[in-house]
Amino acid sequence: MNASPDAPEGPRARHNRAGVVEAALGILDQQGLPDLTMRRLAQVLEVRPSALYWHFTSKQALLAAVSARILEPLQRASTDLPSLAAAASVLGSQLRECLLAHRDAAELVSSSLALGLVDPPLHGLLGMVAERVDAPDRLAHTTAEAVTHFVIGHAFHEQQRRHAEALGVLDSSGRPAATTASTPADDGEADFTQVLDLIAAGVAAQLRHGARTL
Amino acid sequence: MNASPDAPEGPRARHNRAGVVEAALGILDQQGLPDLTMRRLAQVLEVRPSALYWHFTSKQALLAAVSARILEPLQRASTDLPSLAAAASVLGSQLRECLLAHRDAAELVSSSLALGLVDPPLHGLLGMVAERVDAPDRLAHTTAEAVTHFVIGHAFHEQQRRHAEALGVLDSSGRPAATTASTPADDGEADFTQVLDLIAAGVAAQLRHGARTL
DNA sequence: ACCTGAACACCGTTCAAGT
DNA sequence: ACCTGAACACCGTTCAAGT
Numbered sequence: 001m002n003a004s005p006d007a008p009e010g011p012r013a014r015h016n017r018a019g020v021v022e023a024a025l026g027i028l029d030q031q032g033l034p035d036l037t038m039r040r041l042a043q044v045l046e047v048r049p050s051a052l053y054w055h056f057t058s059k060q061a062l063l064a065a066v067s068a069r070i071l072e073p074l075q076r077a078s079t080d081l082p083s084l085a086a087a088a089s090v091l092g093s094q095l096r097e098c099l100l101a102h103r104d105a106a107e108l109v110s111s112s113l114a115l116g117l118v119d120p121p122l123h124g125l126l127g128m129v130a131e132r133v134d135a136p137d138r139l140a141h142t143t144a145e146a147v148t149h150f151v152i153g154h155a156f157h158e159q160q161r162r163h164a165e166a167l168g169v170l171d172s173s174g175r176p177a178a179t180t181a182s183t184p185a186d187d188g189e190a191d192f193t194q195v196l197d198l199i200a201a202g203v204a205a206q207l208r209h210g211a212r213t214l
Numbered sequence: 215m216n217a218s219p220d221a222p223e224g225p226r227a228r229h230n231r232a233g234v235v236e237a238a239l240g241i242l243d244q245q246g247l248p249d250l251t252m253r254r255l256a257q258v259l260e261v262r263p264s265a266l267y268w269h270f271t272s273k274q275a276l277l278a279a280v281s282a283r284i285l286e287p288l289q290r291a292s293t294d295l296p297s298l299a300a301a302a303s304v305l306g307s308q309l310r311e312c313l314l315a316h317r318d319a320a321e322l323v324s325s326s327l328a329l330g331l332v333d334p335p336l337h338g339l340l341g342m343v344a345e346r347v348d349a350p351d352r353l354a355h356t357t358a359e360a361v362t363h364f365v366i367g368h369a370f371h372e373q374q375r376r377h378a379e380a381l382g383v384l385d386s387s388g389r390p391a392a393t394t395a396s397t398p399a400d401d402g403e404a405d406f407t408q409v410l411d412l413i414a415a416g417v418a419a420q421l422r423h424g425a426r427t428l
Numbered sequence: 429a430c431c432t433g434a435a436c437a438c439c440g441t442t443c444a445a446g447t
Numbered sequence: 448a449c450c451t452g453a454a455c456a457c458c459g460t461t462c463a464a465g466t
Contacts, residue, residue, distance in 0.1 A: 014449065038440060050442080051450050059440065107328070110367070114321070114374040142408045146364055153324070153363030157314040201423070202416030206253045209415070240437065252459060264461080265431050273459065 013046045020045065021057050021065045025102065028066065030165070033104035066116035068107045070102055071095075071121045079128045082206065083201040084143060087129040091122055091149040092196045099155040104163075106155035113152070122148050136195075141204055146199050154195070158188045227260045227294060234259065234269050235279045239316065242280065246377070247318035252276075278331035281323045284316055285335045293342045298421065299414040303337055303342040306361040306410045312368040318377075320369035327366070336362050353420055360413050367411075368409070372402045 012196045016065040027036045038059055042049040056062040076118050077094050077118035081087040098121075121146040237258050239249045244401040258405040270276040274357055291308050311318045312335075326332040337358040344354035 016449095037438090039438085047449095048451055050452080051438080051443070054449055107325070110324070110370070111321070114367075114370045116371075116375065116378065138408075142405075143406065144413055145368065146360070146409045147413055149367030150360055153328075153367050154359065155331075156324070156328045161330065163331065189386065191356075193350075195360045197293040197418055198356050198360055198416040199413065200416070201419040202412040202414070205415040205419045206412055230430095253457085253459090261430095262432055263459080264433080267460070268430055 015045055015047065015051075015055065015187050017055050017065065017181070020062070021160055023071060024058065024062060024066050028105070029103050033108055036063075051207065060112075060117065063108060064112045064115070067112035067118045070105050071111060071118065073098055073100055074121050074125070077125060081130070083133055083204075084126065084130055084135045084140060085150070085203040088147050088200045088203055089196045090144050091125055092151050092199075095121055095151045096155055097193065099152065100159070106152055106159050109174060110152050110156055113148075120144065122146055136208060138208060139203065139210065142206075143199070143203050144206055146202075147196070150195055150199070151192075154188075154192055161188075198205050227266075229259055229261065229269065231269050231279065233274070234266065235283050238280050240278060241284060242319070242322070243317050247322055250277075268291050274326075274329065274331065277322060278326045278329070281326035281332045284323060285312055285332065287312055288335050288339070291339060292310075293339055293346070295343055297347055297418075298344055298349045298354060299342065299417040301340055302357050302361050302414045302417055303410045305339055308360070308367050309335055309365045310369055310406065313366065314373070318373060320366055320373050324366050324370055327362075334358065334362055349421060350424060353417065353424065356420075357413070357417050360416075361410070364409055364413070365406075368402075368406055375402075 024036060024041055027041060027044060030095055031040075034044070039049045041062075042052055045051075052062070056065065070205045074091075074094055077091060079087070081090055099109060109118065123141060125139055125201065126140040126144045126147075140154075223290075230309045234255070238250060238255055241254060241258060252266055254347060255276075256266055259265075266276070270279065287325055288305075293301070293313055297305055313323060323332070327334065337355065340354040340361075341359045343349075344351045
C-alpha cells in the first residue's frame with residue numbers, strides 16, 4: 001500500500017493542509033461533527049495530536065478550512081441566469097446540495113460563517129448576476145442574506161432530524177417517536193422550495209417597486 | 215443574606231429547574247456560551263456537578279430549557295396585526311430582540327431548535343394571524359420558516375462579530391482588524407430590516423397570486 | 429426530593445525537543 | 448518542514464450512597 005515498499009515503517013507520516021482537511025472530511029462523513037476531534041483526526045493520520053497544530057493554528061481554523069472545502073463546488077456554479085429572482089432559487093438549491101452532501105455540514109458551515117472564518121458563499125455570485133441583469137447590488141446583498149441564512153438554518157434542522165431518525169428514536173411500542181413540533185410527515189424538499197419561491201417573489205416585487213423609486 | 219440567619223451553613227443548597235435555568239442564563243450573559251459548562255454552573259449553585267443531573271437529564275436538555283426561557287417574551291406577543299406580511303416584519307423584529315437580549319443567544323437557540331428540543335417560536339403566532347386575516351396556513355408556515363431561519367442566522371453572525379470586536383481584535387497599528395468579508399461599516403440593523411421587507415413583499419406577492427390559483 | 433463522592437473516558441492546546 | 452513527548456487545565460456523565 002505504501003509508495004516505497006522497502007520502507008515498511010518509515011520515520012512517520014508526512015502531511016499537508018489539504019490532506020488533513022480531506023481526512024477531517026472523512027471523519028465528518030462517517031462519524032459526524034461531535035466525533036471530529038483533534039485527537040481522533042490525529043489518530044486517523046497516524047500522528048500525535050500536537051502535530052496538527054503545525055498545519056492549523058486551532059481547531060476552529062481547521063473547521064473553517066473544512067467548511068470552505070464543503071462549499072467549494074459552489075465556486076464553479078454558473079451565474080448565467082435570467083434574473084436575480086431566478087438566481088436566488090437556483091443558487092439557493094445548489095448551496096443546499098453542497099450542505100446535504102456531507103454529514104452535519106450545515107451546523108459546521110453555520111458556525112464558521114458566523115465566526116467570519118469563511119466567505120459567505122452566495123454574495124459574490126448574486127452580485128455578479130445583479131451586475132449582468134442590471135439590478136441594484138444592494139438588492140443582491142439583501143437577497144444573499146435571506147437565502148443564505150434560510151438555506152443553512154433549514155438544512156441544519158433537517159440534518160439533525162435525519163440523525164435523530166437514524167438513531168432510531170423509538171418509543172416502547174416500536175413506532176418512531178414524535179419529532180417535537182413539526183408538520184406531520186414534514187416534507188423537507190417541498191418546504192424548502194416554497195420558501196425559496198417566496199423569497200424569489202419578494203425579489204421580483206422589490207425590483208418592480210425599485211424601478212420607480214430608485 | 216440567608217433566609218434563616220441561624221443556619222449559617224445549612225446542609226446544602228436546594229434548587230429547582232427554574233432556579234438552575236436562571237443561574238445558567240446568568241453565566242451565559244456574563245461569560246458566554248463556551249463558559250456555560252455543567253461544572254461552572256454547579257460551582258455557581260454551590261453544588262457538585264452530578265447534582266445537576268437530578269434536574270436535567272443532559273446538558274442539551276438544560277440548554278433547551280434556557281432557550282425556551284430566552285424565547286418566553288415572544289409568547290406574550292400580540293397577534294393583532296393587519297396582515298401576514300406585517301406580522302412577518304413585526305414578529306421577526308421581536309424574535310430578534312429576544313435573541314439580542316442575551317449573549318450568544320442566537321447560537322444557543324439555533325442548536326436547540328435544530329435538535330427539535332424547543333418549539334419554533336413564530337409558527338404558532340403566524341398561524342393565528344393567518345387564521346384571523348383568512349390567509350392560507352401553508353403560507354403562514356412558509357413565512358415562519360423564512361423569517362425564523364433568517365433572523366436566527368443573522369443574529370448569530372451579528373453576536374459573533376460583536377464578540378470579536380469586544381475582544382479588541384487589533385492589528386499592530388492599533389486599528390481594528392478587517393472583519394473578513396462584509397460590507398464596509400456593515401449596518402446590522404438596516405441590513406436586517408431590508409431582508410424582512412423583502413420577505414414581507416414575497417408574502418404579499420404570494421397572497422395576490424394565491425387568490426387566483428387556490 | 430435533592431445532593432455528595434468518586435470515578436470513567438474523554439477534550440483542546442502549548443512547547444521544548446527531535447529529525 | 449514536520450513531527451514527538453509530556454504535560455496543563457479542563458470537559459460531560461454515571462452511579463452508588465447519603466439525608
